Amino acid sequence: MLFDDTTTRARYFGVVSGAAGISAAAGPLIGGLITSYVSWRASFLLQVVIVAAIAWLGRGIVDPPLPARRPAFDWLGAVLSALGLFLVVFGVLQSGAYGWGTATQDYAIGGTVIVPAGGVSPMWIYVGLGVVVLALFAAVAWTREKNGRTPLVSVRLFANLTSNLGLLTQNLQWLVLQGAFFVISVFLQQVRGFSAIQTGLLLMPATIGLLLSSAAAPRMARRHSQRRLIRFGFFVTTVGLALLLALGGTRPSIWSFVPGLFLMGLGVGIMLTASVNLVQSAWPEEVQGDISGVSRSVSNLGSSLGVAVAGSLVAGAIPGGGQYFSALVIVGSFAVLGWIAALLIPRRTTRS
Structure with missing residues (x-):
C-alpha cells in the first residue's frame, strides 16, 4: 500500500x-x-531462530506482480559494494590496535612487515582501498545504467x-x-x-x-x-x-x-x-x-x-x-x- x-x-x-x-x-x-x-553461544543461536522465523512469516507478504522481463542481477556491483563497505568498516576496526594517525606497532601480513611502527596507520590504507572500490562500484553502476542495463543501485x-x-x-x-x-x-x-x-x-x-x-x-x-x-x-x-x-x-x-x-x-x-x-x-x-x-x-x-x-x-x-x-x-x-x-x-x- x-x-x-x-x-x-x-x-x-x-x-x-x-x-x-x-x-x-x-x-x-x-x-x-x-x-x-x-x-x-545461545545468544547467537537465538538470532538464527529469529531469522528463520522472519523468513517463515515472510511467506504471507503479498508482493506486487513481477515484470514480464526480469532485469539481470548486477553481480559485479553486489561484490564491489560489499567489498568496499567491508574494507571501510574493517579499516576503522584496525585503529583499535594500530592507532588513528601513525601505526603504534608493526603491521605484518604472513610475517612480512607491511607498515612499520611510526608509519601511516593501516586503518587509512584499508579505508582508502574501500573508498576506491566504492568509487569503482559507482562507475560500474553508471556504465550499466548508461547502457540500458539495471545496476544494483x-x-x-x-x-x-x-x-x-x-x-x-x-x-x-x-x-x-x-x-x-x-x-x-x-x-x-x-x-x-x-x-x-x-x-x-x-x-x-x-x-x-x-x-x-x-x-x-x-x-x-x-x-x-x-x-x-x-x-x-x-x-x-x-x-x-x-x-x-x-x-x-x-x-x-x-x-x-x-x-x-x-x-x-x-x-x-x-x-x-x-x-x-x-x-x-x-x-x-x-x-x-x-x-x-x-x-x-x-x-x-x-x-x-x-x-x-x-x-x-x-x-x-x-x-x-x-x-x-x-x-x-x-x-x-x-x-x-x-x-x-x-x-x-x-x-x-x-x-x-
Whole structure:
C-alpha cells in the first residue's frame, strides 16, 4: 500500500523505526539475560531462530506482480559494494590496535612487515582501498545504467540534495545510537562492575524514550516539518549525551544515568522517523523500493561504523587513558555533525 501524505507516512514509518530502535535498545537486556542464564553461544543461536522465523512469516507478504522481463542481477556491483563497505568498516576496526594517525606497532601480513611502527596507520590504507572500490562500484553502476542495463543501485538516487542530507542524518543517527550503547555497556560492566542483566536494565530509559517519541511521530509530523524534527532530535540526543558525561562519570548512583539515557533515546526516536520520511518523500512512487533499500543500507552502515568506531576507541585507539569519556565525546561529536547536516536540508522538499 502506498501513502502519499507526510502524516500517514510518518505513522507507518514511526512503527517501523520505533520497532527497529527499540530492538536495538532492548538488545543488551535480552542478550544479558541469555548470557547470564544460558551462555553467550545461545545468544547467537537465538538470532538464527529469529531469522528463520522472519523468513517463515515472510511467506504471507503479498508482493506486487513481477515484470514480464526480469532485469539481470548486477553481480559485479553486489561484490564491489560489499567489498568496499567491508574494507571501510574493517579499516576503522584496525585503529583499535594500530592507532588513528601513525601505526603504534608493526603491521605484518604472513610475517612480512607491511607498515612499520611510526608509519601511516593501516586503518587509512584499508579505508582508502574501500573508498576506491566504492568509487569503482559507482562507475560500474553508471556504465550499466548508461547502457540500458539495471545496476544494483542507480546513481540517480544520489542526485537529490534533500535525500542525500536525509540519508546522511540516518547514517549518523544509527552511528550515534549504536556507538553510545557500546561505550556505555562496556563502561558499566568493565568499570562499574555491573552484570550483563543490570547493564541491560540500566539502558531501559533509552528504550522508553524511543518508544514514546516513535509513538508520537504522526502528531509531530502534523505540527512540524521533517527538517525541524531532525534538528530537534539531534539537539535532544546531544543534550542526553552531555548529561551522561556530566553525571555518569562523577556520581556512583545508577540513577545518574537515567536522565541522559532517556533524552538520548527520546532524541533518536524523534529523528529516526523524520529522516526516513524525508528521504522517501523526496522521490516519486515508482522508485520507492529502490530508495527504501538505499535508506536501509545507509542505516545499517551507520550501525556498523558506530560499533567499529566506539570499539576501536575503547580498545585503546585513544592514548593516555580516559578512553570511555573520550569515546563518548567523539560519539557525541557525530550527533553535532548530524545537527549541522539537518540545518542544510532545504525548506521545501522537491521530488526528483
